[in-house]
Amino acid sequence: MTKSSIQELRQISNRIRISAMTMTNHSKLGHTGGDLSSSDILTCLYFGGILNVDPENPKWEQRDRFIMSKGHCSGAFYSILATRGFFPAEQLKTFMDPLSMLNGHPDRNKLLGVEANTGPLGHGAPIAVGAALAAKMRGESWRAFVLTGDGELQEGSNWEAAMTAQHYHLDNLVIIVDRNRIQQGDFTENTIRMDPVAPKWEAFGFAVREVDGHNHEELLNTLESIPLSPGKPTCIIANTIKGKGVSFAENKPAWHHGVPTREQLALAAEELGVEVPW
Amino acid sequence: MVSPAVDTKPLSSGAAVPQLFDCRDAYSQTLEKMAAEDNRVCAVVNDSVSSTKLKKFQELFPDRFVNVGIAEQNMVGVGAGLANGGMVPYVCGASCFLTARAMEQVKVDLGYSKWNVKLCGMSSGMAYGQLGPTHHSIEDLAWTRVIPNLTVIVPADPQETEQVMRYSLEHQGPMFLRISRMPVCKIHAPTDTFTLGKASMLHDGDDVTIIANGVLASRAVTAAKMLAEQGIHARVLNMSSIKPIDSDAILKAARETRGIVTAEEALQAGGLGGAVAEILARHHPAPMRMMGLPDVFAPTGTAEFLLEYFHLNAQGMIDAVLDLLGSKK
Numbered sequence: 242m243t244k245s246s247i248q249e250l251r252q253i254s255n256r257i258r259i260s261a262m263t264m265t266n267h268s269k270l271g272h273t274g275g276d277l278s279s280s281d282i283l284t285c286l287y288f289g290g291i292l293n294v295d296p297e298n299p300k301w302e303q304r305d306r307f308i309m310s311k312g313h314c315s316g317a318f319y320s321i322l323a324t325r326g327f328f329p330a331e332q333l334k335t336f337m338d339p340l341s342m343l344n345g346h347p348d349r350n351k352l353l354g355v356e357a358n359t360g361p362l363g364h365g366a367p368i369a370v371g372a373a374l375a376a377k378m379r380g381e382s383w384r385a386f387v388l389t390g391d392g393e394l395q396e397g398s399n400w401e402a403a404m405t406a407q408h409y410h411l412d413n414l415v416i417i418v419d420r421n422r423i424q425q426g427d428f429t430e431n432t433i434r435m436d437p438v439a440p441k442w443e444a445f446g447f448a449v450r451e452v453d454g455h456n457h458e459e460l461l462n463t464l465e466s467i468p469l470s471p472g473k474p475t476c477i478i479a480n481t482i483k484g485k486g487v488s489f490a491e492n493k494p495a496w497h498h499g500v501p502t503r504e505q506l507a508l509a510a511e512e513l514g515v516e517v518p519w
Numbered sequence: 520m521v522s523p524a525v526d527t528k529p530l531s532s533g534a535a536v537p538q539l540f541d542c543r544d545a546y547s548q549t550l551e552k553m554a555a556e557d558n559r560v561c562a563v564v565n566d567s568v569s570s571t572k573l574k575k576f577q578e579l580f581p582d583r584f585v586n587v588g589i590a591e592q593n594m595v596g597v598g599a600g601l602a603n604g605g606m607v608p609y610v611c612g613a614s615c616f617l618t619a620r621a622m623e624q625v626k627v628d629l630g631y632s633k634w635n636v637k638l639c640g641m642s643s644g645m646a647y648g649q650l651g652p653t654h655h656s657i658e659d660l661a662w663t664r665v666i667p668n669l670t671v672i673v674p675a676d677p678q679e680t681e682q683v684m685r686y687s688l689e690h691q692g693p694m695f696l697r698i699s700r701m702p703v704c705k706i707h708a709p710t711d712t713f714t715l716g717k718a719s720m721l722h723d724g725d726d727v728t729i730i731a732n733g734v735l736a737s738r739a740v741t742a743a744k745m746l747a748e749q750g751i752h753a754r755v756l757n758m759s760s761i762k763p764i765d766s767d768a769i770l771k772a773a774r775e776t777r778g779i780v781t782a783e784e785a786l787q788a789g790g791l792g793g794a795v796a797e798i799l800a801r802h803h804p805a806p807m808r809m810m811g812l813p814d815v816f817a818p819t820g821t822a823e824f825l826l827e828y829f830h831l832n833a834q835g836m837i838d839a840v841l842d843l844l845g846s847k848k
Contacts, residue, residue: 302605350633356603358632361623367593368628371563371600371608378561378583378606385600398624401593409585 244290250457253324254284255513258486260324260333261316262501262509263518268337270345274483274496275390276317278421278454282388282479283321285460293383296326299353305383306372308357310365311390311419312346313498319343319352327354334519363396365389366416370402373414373474384413384467392424395433400445403474407446412468415475416447419454421483423494442476454479486513539702543641545677546698547572549684550609554580557688559607563587565594570700571611571641591616595624595638602634607688614640614656614697615647622662629693630666637687642700643673644734644784645817645825652816661789663695664762670694670715671762673791675736676706679759682713690715699784701734701822706757716763724752727840728772730795731782732758735831739782742836753840761791769798778806778843782836784826787811808839 245253257280265271286292286307293305309318316336323330328342335341342351346360357368369385376383389399406414420438422429429435442449448470452459460479469475483497484490487509490499501509510517554560554576561583568574568586577584585601587594591612598610610617617640618625629636640659647654663671670692674680680698687694706721713719721736722743731739736757743753754776756768772779779799781792792809799805810831817825826832 306603348631357599358627361627363592364596364624364628367596367624368600368603370593371597371602372604373600374585374597375601375604375606378601379604398590398592398596401587401590402596404590405585405587405593405597408588 245288247457250284250288252515253288254280254457255486255515257284257317257320257324258513259506259510259515260320260518262506264316264319264333264336266501266503266506267334269500270337271316271500272313272497273490273499273501274423275311275314275419275421277485277487277490278481278483279311279314279388279419280317280485281455281457282417282419282460283317285457285464286386287321287325289457289461289464291461291464292386294354296354299327303381303383306356306369306385308359308365308369308385308387309347310359310362310387311393312359315343315345315347318347322352322354328352362390362393363398366399366402369414369416370405370411373406373411374409376413377409377411384415386415386417388417388419390424391418391420391422391435391438392429392432394418394435394438403442403445403447406474410472411474412470412472415467415477417477417479419481420478421481423483423492423497425497427494438478446473447476448473449476449478451478451480454481455485488512537704539704540677541700541702542674542677542680542698543572543700545680546639546684547576549681551576551579553684553688554583557607559605560688561585561601561606561608563594563598563601563608563610565589565591565612565616567612567641570613571639573611591620592624595621595636596628598636599628599632599634602636607635607637609637609639611639611641613654614643614659615654618656618659618662625663625669626666630669633668633692635691636693638693638695640695640697643697644699644701646700646822648822648825649819651819655817657785657812657817659697660761660783660785660791661793664790664794668692669762671697673697673733673759673761675733675757675759676703678705678707678709678711679713683759686713686715697733699734703734704737706737706740713759716760716765718756718758718760718765718768720754721757722753722755724754725775726752726777727844728754728756728776728779729782729836729840730756730758730769730772730779730791732761732791734784735782738831738833739836741833742840745833745837746840751840751844758791761794764794764798766798766802769795770803773799773803773805778808780808780810780836780839780843782810782831784831785811787813806843808843810835810839
């Protein structure tokens with residue numbers, strides 16, 4: 242497993258951010274806000290020694306499964322996979338190009354490291370529940386992780402999955418909610434009230450912890466203590482800021498799928514303390 | 520096409536009543552055997568333990584039996600996840616809910632993702648009779664057939680159901696198996712074997728071809744026998760494999776006989792008849808009659824009554840054949 246220092250994790254997170262924004266600038270399509278809110282979580286999973294995965298052997302049966310249920314944030318997801326070595330970073334330059342392996346939403350049959358085809362919301366949790374059940378059936382110790390959006394929780398399939406997870410005591414399942422409080426059209430609370438989120442998961446039988454989704458240390462401490470409660474599935478509510486790290490995008494619904502110009506890319510890179518990669 | 524009307528006339532007086540079978544028994548017993556032989560086999564249900572006849576499976580393999588409750592979207596997603604984890608899940612539920620309620624999961628988690636999941640759509644067609652159109656599954660063939668990568672099979676009798684189940688474990692990729700609860704008689708010889716993408720000829724003839732499957736296959740054989748008494752020689756193809764479909768057998772029938780009647784316990788649109796029509800339109804246009812439900816939901820009645828009501832019986836097939844052939848043989 243790869244484990245980096247907190248300082249390194251911060252740098253990787255910001256490189257993921259600018260990579261995703263560069264890809265979106267290239268394709269003129271993408272989901273900047275969610276890419277930026279989820280970058281620290283993804284970085285902790287893939288570079289914080291949490292996910293037991295091996296890019297040299299991506300189909301290794303005992304690997305942890307990570308399912309990017311918020312598949313629209315493929316910019317950040319592809320960037321973390323490439324950075325971790327699942328495929329060459331050069332391929333990121335083909336994001337959404339004709340016949341590219343990098344669809345707008347991830348396809349497991351095209352790209353190593355992708356566990357599930359996502360895009361329509363509310364698909365990741367049931368798949369992760371099935372994977373966690375498979376590990377239990379086979380007596381294996383690998384785990385299933387899901388990163389879901391917060392607006393995504395409006396899909397009822399998540400709660401169907403939650404009931405199954407608690408009934409079968411899936412303490413090898415971790416659902417991480419990217420609670421950035423904005424969905425496509427507006428703030429979540431203006432769209433359909435979601436607060437309080439944590440008690441909902443607790444009521445569904447999960448061991449729940451709320452963390453600052455941009456604090457690598459706090460994220461790692463929590464991810465390292467899984468299962469939070471033996472016999473219970475885990476839910477981590479990562480409180481995040483949509484557009485995090487880029488002043489003009491932070492907490493603005495319009496940046497859900499905003500496309501940065503080259504000038505905005507340069508400004509973002511400066512704020513993030515990284516270079517525009519290409 | 521014949522118009523819906525009740526026809527309860529006996530087909531032939533004094534005929535021996537054939538032994539009837541519920542294909543769910545063959546399906547569940549085969550699944551139990553497969554699970555005993557292969558520890559990747561597991562079952563997922565939506566509270567439908569008894570209607571899927573998996574009570575014994577649950578007792579034999581409690582650790583490989585998942586009941587997600589009444590939650591079909593989750594059920595199909597869980598199946599995809601089990602496949603991701605190396606299992607071969609049989610996701611079983613009433614076809615009406617399994618398909619309609621979870622169609623996006625069937626499309627994305629199975630068809631698009633190509634996970635090795637076997638959907639068993641139980642009590643399909645109008646098998647739930649009096650329960651009404653909410654519980655009928657007359658749309659499932661049209662819906663599933665158009666999903667890329669999804670194999671669609673409708674077994675016709677217990678032997679074929681067992682063979683299809685056995686085949687499904689060897690097949691890599693998602694499948695939809697449509698398994699009725701309506702009693703059917705045996706139509707295959709013990710030496711017959713199911714082959715994916717191949718029709719089986721149940722009756723030979725060179726005047727006309729009847730293509731059916733599922734609960735209507737045996738009725739097609741009866742129709743062919745009755746037509747023979749009138750000097751009309753009908754070929755009967757059991758097209759259990761709807762996708763992939765046996766284009767060769769369809770085109771051969773189009774060339775060697777004067778037309779094709781399709782019969783299915785489903786809507787006329789989009790299912791078996793639609794699949795056959797697509798082959799003919801592309802390669803060898805031929806006269807057709809498509810039997811099934813017209814663009815309607817079924818009224819109240821037993822499953823058997825509804826088949827009669829929509830003329831999905833031997834007499835209906837005979838009428839369609841005569842209509843297709845015109846007054847002359």
